[in-house]
Amino acid sequence: MTLSLVENKVGLSKTHGHHGELIQGIFTTNKGLCRGLVTLPFKEAWSVARFEPNSSSEFTINDITKYKALKALELTAHYVSQENQKGYLEINSNIKVGKGIGSSTADVLSTIMAYIDCYNITLSNKEIAQIAVKAEKASDSLMYPGQCILFAQRDGEVLRYFPGQLPFMEVIGVDLPMNTIETLNLTLPEYSESDIISFQILVKLLGKGIEQQDTSLIGIASTKSAEINQKFFPKPIFNELLRLSKIIGAEGIQVAHSGTVIGFIFNPLKPKHSNNISLLNSELKRLSLKPYKFTI
Known part of the structure; x- marks a missing residue:
């Protein structure tokens, strides 16, 4: 993790969704059997997050139904030791909820990325995955764009790079x-x-x-x-x-x-x-x- 307290004032990020999976099940790893999946990209689905810091005593969001994104915001601030840096999160998405196409993961990841963009912080894909899993309990592999991987959705770990x-x-x-x-x-x-x-x-x-x-x-x-x-x-x-x-x-x-x-x-x-x-x-x-x- 690379940390800088320099603000961009507003953090922005866009994350694409997915169209379910190519395969999903239990796979043999060097740690034993582990649940995993391979996501099918779907760039027509997306979520955009905008984070603006302010002097508020708590994080706020434009859509209270997106509680996983708000949780991700809190977890990210804690992870980078900036719990006192609050602000307003705005999420806009075209992804329908409950369809299996990554609505919550796209919201969560765009939120994490918007927050670290605001403060010029660099996190690895693995670090982002760990935060996402804590926020969602189970996450897709959208934090690895452009890479085809077998991903442990409940552990936030890459099981195999194809x-x-x-x-x-x-x-x-x-x-x-x-x-x-x-x-x-x-x-x-x-x-x-x-x-x-x-x-x-x-x-x-x-x-x-x-x-x-x-x-x-x-x-x-x-x-x-x-x-x-x-x-x-x-x-x-x-x-x-x-x-x-x-x-x-x-x-x-x-x-x-x-x-x-x-x-x-x-x-x-x-x-x-x-x-x-x-x-x-x-x-x-x-x-x-x-x-x-x-x-x-």
């Missing part, structure tokens, strides 16, 4: 008709030995897909992870969407494991890609779902 970036992919997403989800209210999945063995295979398969820039391997890994998750947090019409993904030539599907969104993964360089997307959009609309597109 060799490079995700290949160029196009994703058609939909928000399924189900109740919004509060991750911390969910009972943690009790994976079987077979599931845990599968996760070890999937993380290797995902790593190979990244190393070889092979979208099909990534699609296989994410689809299997989504199928395992279906035993614990089932998505409506999942089997129909899985069947549809195979018919229209998708590389696979991915889900927000504790959310409501699902994505169809495509390699846009493959033949008939445009036709496949058109067919998928038509079928999704027939199912009364509203598709949207983003790229990786």
